[in-house]
Amino acid sequence: MKFGDISIAVIVIAVVMLIIIPLSPAVLDFLLVLNIAVSITILLSSLYMKEPLEMSIFPSLLLITTLFRLALNISSTRLILGNNGNAGEVIKAFGNFVVGGNIVVGFIVFLIIILMQFIVITRGAERVSEVAARFTLDAMPGKQMAIDADLNSGLINEMQAQERRAKIQKEADFFGAMDGASKFVKGDAILSIITTIINCIGGIIIGMVAGEMELGQVVSTYILATVGDGLVNQIPALLISTASGIVVTKASSEAGMGQDLINQLFKNPLVQNMAGVTLILIGLVPGLPKVPMFLLGGLLIFLANTQKAKVTEVETYDDRAEAQAEAAEDRKPENVYNLLHVDPIELEFGYGIIPLADSSQGGDLLDRVVAIRRQCALEQGLIVPVVRLRDNILLKPNEYVIKIKGNEVARGEIMPDYLLAMTPNEMDDEIEGIDTIEPAFGIKAKWISKKMRDKAELMGLTVVDPPSVISTHLTEVVKKYGHELLGRQEVQSIIDTVKETHPSLVEEVVPKLLSVGEVQKVLQNLLKEGISIRDMVTILETLGDYAAITRDTDILTRYVRENLKRTITQKYFPEGEADVITIDPQLEQAIAESIRQTEGGTFLTLSPDIMQGILAGVQKELNRLLPMGISPIILTTPTVRLYLKKIVEQMFPDLAVLSYNEIEPYVQIKAVGVVNA
Numbered sequence: 001m002k003f004g005d006i007s008i009a010v011i012v013i014a015v016v017m018l019i020i021i022p023l024s025p026a027v028l029d030f031l032l033v034l035n036i037a038v039s040i041t042i043l044l045s046s047l048y049m050k051e052p053l054e055m056s057i058f059p060s061l062l063l064i065t066t067l068f069r070l071a072l073n074i075s076s077t078r079l080i081l082g083n084n085g086n087a088g089e090v091i092k093a094f095g096n097f098v099v100g101g102n103i104v105v106g107f108i109v110f111l112i113i114i115l116m117q118f119i120v121i122t123r124g125a126e127r128v129s130e131v132a133a134r135f136t137l138d139a140m141p142g143k144q145m146a147i148d149a150d151l152n153s154g155l156i157n158e159m160q161a162q163e164r165r166a167k168i169q170k171e172a173d174f175f176g177a178m179d180g181a182s183k184f185v186k187g188d189a190i191l192s193i194i195t196t197i198i199n200c201i202g203g204i205i206i207g208m209v210a211g212e213m214e215l216g217q218v219v220s221t222y223i224l225a226t227v228g229d230g231l232v233n234q235i236p237a238l239l240i241s242t243a244s245g246i247v248v249t250k251a252s253s254e255a256g257m258g259q260d261l262i263n264q265l266f267k268n269p270l271v272q273n274m275a276g277v278t279l280i281l282i283g284l285v286p287g288l289p290k291v292p293m294f295l296l297g298g299l300l301i302f303l304a305n306t307q308k309a310k311v312t313e314v315e316t317y318d319d320r321a322e323a324q325a326e327a328a329e330d331r332k333p334e335n336v337y338n339l340l341h342v343d344p345i346e347l348e349f350g351y352g353i354i355p356l357a358d359s360s361q362g363g364d365l366l367d368r369v370v371a372i373r374r375q376c377a378l379e380q381g382l383i384v385p386v387v388r389l390r391d392n393i394l395l396k397p398n399e400y401v402i403k404i405k406g407n408e409v410a411r412g413e414i415m416p417d418y419l420l421a422m423t424p425n426e427m428d429d430e431i432e433g434i435d436t437i438e439p440a441f442g443i444k445a446k447w448i449s450k451k452m453r454d455k456a457e458l459m460g461l462t463v464v465d466p467p468s469v470i471s472t473h474l475t476e477v478v479k480k481y482g483h484e485l486l487g488r489q490e491v492q493s494i495i496d497t498v499k500e501t502h503p504s505l506v507e508e509v510v511p512k513l514l515s516v517g518e519v520q521k522v523l524q525n526l527l528k529e530g531i532s533i534r535d536m537v538t539i540l541e542t543l544g545d546y547a548a549i550t551r552d553t554d555i556l557t558r559y560v561r562e563n564l565k566r567t568i569t570q571k572y573f574p575e576g577e578a579d580v581i582t583i584d585p586q587l588e589q590a591i592a593e594s595i596r597q598t599e600g601g602t603f604l605t606l607s608p609d610i611m612q613g614i615l616a617g618v619q620k621e622l623n624r625l626l627p628m629g630i631s632p633i634i635l636t637t638p639t640v641r642l643y644l645k646k647i648v649e650q651m652f653p654d655l656a657v658l659s660y661n662e663i664e665p666y667v668q669i670k671a672v673g674v675v676n677a
Helices: 003-020 025-048 058-082 089-099 103-153 158-210 215-249 257-265 269-283 290-331 336-340 351-357 365-380 450-458 466-480 488-501 503-509 516-528 536-546 553-563 565-572 585-593 608-628 638-648
Strands: 345-349 387-391 399-404 407-413 419-422 434-437 444-448 462-464 577-583 595-598 601-604 633-636 657-659 668-675
Touching (some): 025 215, 089 215, 103 158, 351 466, 365 387, 365 466, 419 466, 450 462, 488 503, 488 516, 488 536, 503 536, 516 536, 516 553, 553 638, 577 585, 601 638, 608 638, 608 668, 633 638
Parallel strands (some): 345 387, 577 633, 577 668
Antiparallel strands (some): 595 601
16 A cells, blocks of 8 residues: 555544544644644645636545544643633744733624635535536536547547547546535634634633633633634634535636636736726815725736836737747658558538538537447447547539548538438329439439428438438448558457456457467458458457368358358348259369469469359359349358459459358248359
8 A cells, every 4th residue: 555545544544533632732733833834825726727627636635624623623622621711832822912901892893704615605516516516517518529439530539539538537637526525614614603602602611610810711712712623623613614615616827826827817917907997086086085096996007007118018929939930840840750640431511511510500420420430339349449520622512422441432412401212113294303323222213392391201202311321331432441540559459348247258369379469350351341340259260260270361261151140140041031043063163173382372373264154153143033032042052152242342342252061051042043154
């Protein structure tokens, strides 16, 4: 345990013990002086802090100092009533200072100080703490949404977002704690009033009955001690209450409170000139003292003229300094390393789309981007990097561009004041609109006015708003290029997440059997064909089973796909039925015999004529089946599947190619065509 933690525990226990253990007047003098020193230190610290969280310990400190004052109050009361009014030199000195030879006037002044502490300072600080806590808690959702918006737009990274969220949480905890801690100060003020009454009444009774003193002597002795005791305890309480009010009302600033006071109160010379002239005019009224009025008025006018000269000098200096800084910046060698950063995914748009992305104008595009990241994590197991949104004046007003690693991969154009109506079939000319092509799927569509929405939906058309068009297009792009967005760092983060629940599995596979890069290639192979990698436990278990046999990532991918057959079946055959195109056995044999194994991996040595024949055969079958409403899948043997996919994707990138081992046994397979070379 650290020394600071031990010392705090010792201090708190010692304060509690002060309530029980009787103190000598000398020890009480030392502790009272210590109480004043601590309160002054706290007040000065609150004045020079830049933001409330710099004194996050203040609520706990407020409780400890309040407990300390209560302990001293009890100890001083014990000495006043049990030691014939002698409670030490500090209390005596404070009592003589306030009373000043007149007990009645001194006692009245003391009561005013106590009431000022209770009614003005303590109650005000309590109310400020309550309001600050309420408004801070009410503002938390808005601040969290602002952080999410900055994160999605790329203005901040994940670490900065976490730091901001932690700061918001600390602010809420701080102001909530201050709201509760201020109640202790209020109770302390009430107890001081009660203690004063007890000391007065008890002192008179003890002095007259037990001490056999005269009434005047009793009043002089005990009232003097009571006033001194109350004052020496109320001054620190007053300082700390003031400090608590300053802490909760302090706004964040780079300068201290004194500098802010000078800069903000005396920044306008006109205000000081008017105040000075007003004081001089008031001083001309008969009967009012002219010397202080004229003196203060003249001082304000003098300060105003001095401040005006300084402002002019500062502005001239700022202009000169700014010019010098710009010249120095031009001569300074540029840090080109910052220019090498490439955003994984960007969405650029023209100025006409800005209202859709600006939450202050009612746009929800940022929220939709957050939903896209969540959707990709659930469906594909892919953690999509932060999508950077930025406007680009070089684009058309309603145009947008999607970039992957700095390169354009998709482009579209919307009409913000219209709705997009589309259908898988041919568009009906009965509905009026502007013909277009839906950018994500290439479907014929029309931009229609918002008042025609009900009519379009009654006709069976799918109607979406412009933000949905952009977000759907972005989702499809992310799915298509998800394998490129999956880097080694993202794979390591996924593995670390699995390690939290399956540490033995991860330790066995990575890095003992496979490196992070090899696992990355397997995951990229799966994502490239639209297979979810969310079931990382099954994937790593499969890699652990077969990595000792081969480290060829293509072969390992085949084994992983076979163990993910349930996932693949649910993706392509949700109803348990399959219309498939098979491959002629002789053609499959020819492909299998042309596979060559080398140290760098496997490759195909098939003749170009056979490849062209395969593509022509697939094209023929698709031309026959698609008009019939059949979207077939090519089914082949496990050995041939990967290489057949590489041949077919040249012309048909979205055509699924599966092996027999990747389908659950319950699926009813129906062959609707055969590919011959």
